[in-house]
Amino acid sequence: MPKINFLAYFLAFFAGFCLWNACKSANGAEELPDKISYNFHIRPILSDKCFACHGPDKNQQKAGLRLDMAEAAYAPLKETSGAFAIVPGHPESSELIKRITSQDPDYQMPTPDSHLGPLTEREVKLLEKWIRQGAVYEKHWAFLKPVKTELPKVSNRSFPRNEIDHFTVAKMSEKGLKPNPVAQPEQLLKRLSLDLTGLLPTASETENFVQQFSDQTYEQAIDRLLASPHFGEKLAVHWMDISRYSDSYGYQDDNIRSQWPYRDWVIHAFNQNMPYDQFLTWQLAGDMLPNASKEQVLATAFLRNHKYTEEGGVIPEEYRVEYNLDKVKTYTKGVLALTVECAQCHDHKYDPITQQDYYQLYAFFNNSKEPGFEGDVSTSKPAKTPILTLSDAEVKETLRFIQKKDTGAVMVSVMGELDTLRSTFILQRGAYDKPGARVKAKALEAVLTFDSLQYPANRFGLAQWTVSKDNPLTARVFVNQIWQEIFGAGLVKTTGDFGMQGNLPTHPELLDWLAVDFMEHQWDIKRLLKQILMSATYRQSAEVTEHHLQTDPDNLYLARAPRLRLKAEFVRDMVLKTSGLLVQTIGGPSVKPYQPKGLWEGATSGRGVLKTYEQDKDSSLYRRGLYTFVKLTLPPPSMILFDASNRDQCEVKRARTNTPLQAFIMMNDPTVLEASRVFAQRMLAEQGSLTDNINRAFQTILCRKPSSKEMGILETYYKDQLAQFTGHKLDAQKTLAVGDSPVNKQLDPAASAALMKVVNTIYNLEEAITKS
């Protein structure tokens, strides 16, 4: 790209703007599909523009009209006699069309004060055509049970390696795209290692892989990585966001708690390849399984990871209710990808979920033994009732996956049912002190009928309903989350919302095929991952061409591999692992690595043991990002700046931003600087040549060999720095004095510092924190 002056730049902006406008009008003229689908073409329009006043929320329905159901939409209008909102086959006599095309502010829809309208020309045309074709309604796609369709016939016979590719390449052809060629072997190994363990391969692993690269060694690498104990850590990072894991209670005093054995269990369960249906069942109702083991009870900490107030003077019931709302939210968003919070206060405006449905779901969680308040911070304990206590002996004998020091028992907040059923009421406007009608536990009817003969009306029944193969959401949602882990975006981009306001799947048949296949194979997570990683779609190179940018800038159609910034935890892991500092212990209490001084102290109430940041020492400084202590009121800044969840609530998807503050971390965080120094000195100690050392650093961090030009840049930089340090224009001792690990005094400080600067430069490259 040429450098251009400001004026040219300005003109280019203007050109870009015009181009954008041109595209827009071109889109407007895009041909309408032959067959208009309610689910894929019409519902998104109605849901976005009409349902707020003419949808499922009966308290908001204007003019007694709803447009989300055929019978109601076809019926005579209550307030305009002789008129019908929709007359199937006759758009010209349908009041809906008249209103959305009207210019009269008193007549047009959506009303001007709704700030929603007017509809675009294309939207109007779609609605007209749909009505002309008979205005046929369909159940929402996500609430229909997924079925395996036949694989699409593809003309590009050479591309597909497995079923996934038939779906993707068919879509590519439809959009005028061709798949990218296969990526270089070194990139494939980097990608596989990051996707399955969150860690980079070593330079020698990369070298061996490149030398022996074949279909067979590719598959072997997948199998080896799936069997790695770090596999569980990789997926646990995702699951910690869903289960909103933290090491403190949140709210104002924000004292310490010990939920970490739950985190260790999650890692263990993924490593054991526990089937997803079982994984969910234990977390939702492990305590209610017959003769529940301590491990099964431990899994229910999933429902207890939310915040707890220790503020003196609170009204306990207000918070007990709050905690249950959080359980409902976590379950619905993380497991079912539905946003149901609207129905806390009123019937859902978009999805067929009434306020009654909401509190029926809430009732499953409302029988928990937990009180709303157990005293203020002065009486704080590491867990809240009901508590699972794990002794040293139990950990040593049966729960060996828990990485616990011999320091007596550890407590975890878990689930436990009251003996007498607590009544549940609809809370008017969601207020804890305004109970309305009484309701009984029942799962969401719109998703799948909760058959009371089949399922008990308690959490165990809910768990069974959730993992029923008839449940249209559970498998789809998890498959989509896994797809997002690999490709950066799900097949449904709104990972947390499969409802009517969510995005439609880009590849609906593929999503369904994968979901059904996943269930048919006993919800086998490792198998699902292998299936995706074995596909040709996954193996494409990440090169972006001008054609890609013009036709599919978002890479919705997967004609190239994505380039994705690493998650916050893996940025840290990358730095520690490549430098050799990483301590690869799995599990245990969370740790407190370097953090800028005064952060906790500046924001604390002054109460509780977390009022000051007591930085850890020695090996605890070099653990994976997954184990960094999360204090809810001030989560670790280097993680937050790289878009980690603040763990305040269940999150299913992280943003991926690119900010100058991230550059500061890579330039100035002692973690990165210390790693640069340690890596440099390790190489110097082995007495390789300069070229060897730069090669090694480059290959270790970027997983490929430098080009001669890249090598030239770094060698020149090294020589310049060496001269600066030798001539004392820069201070080598000061440069090296970072981090707790000892500086190797045997080595020449100037050479050490110069090579350290080279390593730090490589850490700062975009490629270093990018999966490509």
Added chain:
Amino acid sequence: MEKELLEHGLNMNRRKFLSRLSIGLGSVALGSLLIPDLFSGDDEEAIMAGLPHFAPKAKRVIYLFQNGAPSQLDLYDYKPKLREMQGQDLPASIRMGQRLTGMTANQKAFPLAGSRFNFNQYGEHGMWLSELLPYTSKVVDDICFIRTLYTEAINHDPALTFFQTGAQVGNRPSMGAWLSYGLGSSNKNLPAFCVLLSKGKGNSQGVYSKLWTNGFLDSIHQGVQFSSGENPVLYLNNPEGIDKADRRKMLDQVAKLNEENYQNFGDPEIKAKIQQYEMAYRMQTAIPEVTDISKEPESIVKLYGPDCLVPGTYAANCLLARKLSESGVRFVQLYHQGWDAHDNLPSQIVGQCKDTDQASAALITDLKQRGLLDETLVIWGGEFGRTNYCQGVLTADNYGRDHHPRCFTIWMAGGGIKPGVYGETDEFGYNIASNPVHVHDFHATALHLMGLDHEKLVYKHLGRRYRLTDVHGNVVKDIVA
């Protein structure tokens, strides 16, 4: 014009935008701060066009949050009746069975406690102010006191969260994040939303980073915590042994190598990364300049008080707030802890006022003398008020006050604010007598002053259009000039 064009890019995502502008990306970094969401490339799209919605009265906000809830009855809301009825029980006809916190709900009696401090009238509107505020009393004619704020929460955490994000719970964006999202930054080297923390000697309640969270907005809108110490922004400073020239040299290598990789992959993200490093470099110069108070003249130090030279004090933060705001930071949020006087209120509040009165008033005077007050909205207030009855034992010269959400005083000054007094509470200072202002109304008004219609500043997230004011809020037109 450039900004206008960028705004039209709002509905496009980052890759589309970058790809359609196939040019050197000289100001992508600028764009990313000016134009929220341009660089997120996410599905939860912005649904805005034409911002601000109308001509703004104010361009920037400085919010002096008094964390822990100052007692309006000892500072602003003069109630001689309470002294007359000192020690008598709060009449049930006034209390009307309203819910109380767990700290006083079980008290057998609710003895009224008049303020120990004397009040006098000041300024052309005859505003009653307590003797604890000698400096504020001198700038009273620039201020609008709203005595009838009310909220729904009765505990600190939810009340603070409500004031900052418009909801008591949930991970919603805070007010500064909304303004960053809506209006962007006007200084390409500084974040749009900056946060400063300080702590008084009184009973503290802690602050939490979720108060300055971006919530579901992009993290570019998150408040950036500043301090007046040696490292004003996290990780900003080069490590020991690296100077500016040396940093420049290193960044040149980074840029060259990134450019090489761009040639291999063609991903516009790589170009954006190069620009972010350049912006980081500029910030390394810009931020120390703006946070350096050593060059402030003696008159300024005198105005804010000697504490303004001590990093981390409220006075230092007020001065820093002026400097950041003056440099174009859209929203400067201060938090000062220590107002939660459940007991020993008289002695605690004396200390709190000593720490805050002079600097708060100085900020107004300083902005005014620079001609900036007209375009800067200054807000002073806590998360709720305090009760007219005593918590614990009432003695002749000592009392405590519990939380009171039903009426309390905040003040606003500067950009678009009509100075005066708004709203009346009853003679007990317990209920609102006229002109109630809900937290949502407060938010609607603040956005209005910034040229934003609170019903139109929306962000679609998980299928719903979110607003700072949820589905409520009315602009309090009477206080708008």
